[in-house]
Amino acid sequence: MDVYTLDVKFTFHGKEDTLHPVILHDNYETILVDCGYPGFMPLIEKAAQHQGFSLHNLTGIIITHHDIDHMGGLYEIKEKYPSLKIYAFETEAKYINGKEKPLRLQQAENIYSSLPEDQKPGALQFQESLKNVRPVAVDVTFSAGEKPTCLKGVCIVHTPGHLPGHISLYVEERKTFIAADALVIEEGDFNIANPNFAFDLKEAVASVIKIRAYAIDTMICYHGGMMEKDIQHKLDKLITKYNS
Numbered sequence: 001m002d003v004y005t006l007d008v009k010f011t012f013h014g015k016e017d018t019l020h021p022v023i024l025h026d027n028y029e030t031i032l033v034d035c036g037y038p039g040f041m042p043l044i045e046k047a048a049q050h051q052g053f054s055l056h057n058l059t060g061i062i063i064t065h066h067d068i069d070h071m072g073g074l075y076e077i078k079e080k081y082p083s084l085k086i087y088a089f090e091t092e093a094k095y096i097n098g099k100e101k102p103l104r105l106q107q108a109e110n111i112y113s114s115l116p117e118d119q120k121p122g123a124l125q126f127q128e129s130l131k132n133v134r135p136v137a138v139d140v141t142f143s144a145g146e147k148p149t150c151l152k153g154v155c156i157v158h159t160p161g162h163l164p165g166h167i168s169l170y171v172e173e174r175k176t177f178i179a180a181d182a183l184v185i186e187e188g189d190f191n192i193a194n195p196n197f198a199f200d201l202k203e204a205v206a207s208v209i210k211i212r213a214y215a216i217d218t219m220i221c222y223h224g225g226m227m228e229k230d231i232q233h234k235l236d237k238l239i240t241k242y243n244s
């Protein structure tokens with residue numbers, strides 16, 4: 001299974017940023033892992049082309065968790081390419097397919113009244129944007145530790161904390177770990193994604209400890225991109241930071 005990291009560049013509130021979805025490719029499948037904010041299809045298309053892929057050739061999309069920057073673009077891509085299979089973790093599917101209110105929206109609504117007044121307009125705007133994420137049916141669900149037949153040599157690693165149904169992917173033959181939001185890279189180091197808004201920070205740190213046990217030569221973070229040096233040492237540093 002080959003792994004291609006995409007660089008999806010965009011500007012948000014005047015700030016330049018990059019997201020890093022991944023394409024997993026072998027002779028049978030071409031699967032995109034996460035797909036950006038609503039309206040991002042052209043950006044994903046461009047980033048995929050840069051790696052030699054067309055979205056026409058995709059066979060599926062894995063959503064690592066229901067956050068607006070990971071699944072916001074899913075509806076439009078599925079609409080244009082209806083044969084795509086949609087994959088997600090078994091406990092996350094109900095938010096992606098719209099059967100239950102997304103946990104991030106529940107969290108945003110729950111903390112709203114406790115926010116300082118000056119943060120409330122932005123928080124409301126955030127809630128609105130979450131409400132505008134259109135649900136999509138999930139075709140196949142994964143369980144923890146599963147090695148799906150459609151993903152030869154890839155292991156589904158349940159990495160809760162950021163959200164309870166968050167998954168990462170371990171590509172064994174490449175020793176590549178697709179962390180999604182279980183880790184971010186900030187100024188050359190790993191960190192927990194938005195620790196203040198982690199659904200369960202303790203669990204997020206436990207997930208980092210779980211990741212530490214894998215033999216990893218390349219770490220791919222949705223926010224921050226690729227890390228290829230000192231991975232174990234940097235994970236140790238992060239674990240110590242949160243456990244001391």
Ligand SMILES: [Zn+2]
Nearest residue numbers: 065067162181
């Ligand atoms: Zn996220």
